[in-house]
Amino acid sequence: MNKKISPSVIYLTYSGATALFFSMVFTVSQVYRIDIIHLNPFQLVLVGTVLEASCFIFEIPTGIVADMKSRKLSIVIGLILIGAAFTIEGSIQLFTAVIISQLLWGIGYTFTSGADEAWIADELGGKNLDLIYLKGAQTGQAASFIGIVISTLISTKAVKLPMIIGGLLFIALAIFLLLFMQETNFTPASEEDRSSWAQMRHTFMKGISCINKNKILLMMMAISLLYGLYSEGFDRLWTAHFLNDTGFPKALNIKPVVWIGIIDGCAMLLSIVAVEYIKRRMEKTGELDRVWILTLINLFMTAAIILFGLSKNFKAALSMYMIFFIMRTTNGPIFSAWRNKNIKSEVRATVISTYGQMDALGQIIGGPIIGLIALKISVSAAIAISGIILSPVIIFLIFGLKKINNI
Incomplete structure (x- = not known):
């Protein structure tokens, strides 16, 4: 039987871990795209446009999972897609791979967007949310700085390594949440409230x-x-x-x-x-x-x-x-x-x-x-x-x- 971990601890762990992993990837991603894949300026910006467009387009379809099925499931799916995206980009040194990774990352982000805050709000019954959100933000700030340091040290061996490791850690976090994240207060949205x-x-x-x-x-x-x-x-x-x-x-x-x-x-x-x-x-x-x-x-x-x-x-x-x-x-x-x-x-x-x-x-x-x-x-x-x-x-x-x- 899995030992229960309190929702607050899970949320703070999630906030810190995701901030750390994102920071590991972001610290080297642009250098990787410029120095290793040799993207030109238009391609660099196009990468961001694909990400924004995928977030914009998939925000509603993916929101249905969090609204109707499970906040936990939505978060787990999102983290797996984000992890796969960064692992693919770091492993395959092609512009096409970068575009595919941005599409996957954008879709994955929309699965987690809103579902994480909605999950902790459900589990805490709407109590002390300002405090937990503030703690989550502070944990994220500290973890982001640590992520920059770790990424910089690892990148001296190979620029792509922090991206691959960061991607795999996102998938590991998804597995951890699948095993230990409780979901006891979820109520499916009514038809008029669905995305x-x-x-x-x-x-x-x-x-x-x-x-x-x-x-x-x-x-x-x-x-x-x-x-x-x-x-x-x-x-x-x-x-x-x-x-x-x-x-x-x-x-x-x-x-x-x-x-x-x-x-x-x-x-x-x-x-x-x-x-x-x-x-x-x-x-x-x-x-x-x-x-x-x-x-x-x-x-x-x-x-x-x-x-x-x-x-x-x-x-x-x-x-x-x-x-x-x-x-x-x-x-x-x-x-x-x-x-x-x-x-x-x-x-x-x-x-x-x-x-x-x-x-x-x-x-x-x-x-x-x-x-x-x-x-x-x-x-x-x-x-x-x-x-x-x-x-x-x-x-x-x-x-x-x-x-x-x-x-």
Whole structure:
């Protein structure tokens, strides 16, 4: 008989393990695609577009499993698909294998998306959820940093190894959960609550209707679209800019993959400190102050991306990347808090879902455009243009400041 492990312990184990394994893979994945498979800039961005599109398309079909059959089963299937995806990509050095892996990863992610939080909410009966979610996030942050260190060390032997090992560990986690994860409070959704394309369309249209009645919410939707448009290209090309445009210091004789690990690790530590500082400041500020802070953050983000793209030496590029990473990390929770404050409680989930769909749509549209610019002109130009695409956010936020002043 299996010894029962409490749902809280299972959830924290799951949160930490998935963060660690993802971090192991992500630390080396772009270096692997650029240096080992030799993908061009357009192919790099296309990889991300396939991932986003598969997540967007399969969100509803896979959600039916979690709604109707089992949260646990949905999570286990998702982890197996994610693990298989990373193992395939690391084992087969072909562009086709990378595309197939992104498709599998996207489908796998949609199986886990929402099912994990819904499972722990069911098992705890809706009690102390804020605390367990916060602990899960903190566990994930610590595990992500450990994953960067482990991945960097392993990659000195072979760049593909962290991807293969990370993939196999995802499958091992799926087996562990299959054996030890309890599911005692699951109730299948009623027909009207089940995921469906019709429901997705209804949710989107209901969200749009609510947003259209509030100019600030309408402005935030435009901002969400712009965040999607700029981010996919930048996220796929920043590593290529370091590898091929600025290079790394030769004197220290450190491998490029180790440099990427160091950059990721330092950026994560700095962002943790920055987020904690901002969180404490936010407790003492009003809405107007928050929007001023958001405006400054987005101004710094835009400038940092453009200057990062134009930088031709390592120190300047590193400085701009660090500024951008910290600003982006602090921007997320402040923007979410401001947005949620302006949404009525009874339609909050619907409206937030609509913003998520706009961001995903922006990534699917913006990724290939930025990729083509990188292929036809240069990676530097594509990154700088990503910053220009982000810049209208500043104008929208200034508009938001004026609206608040007039209230």
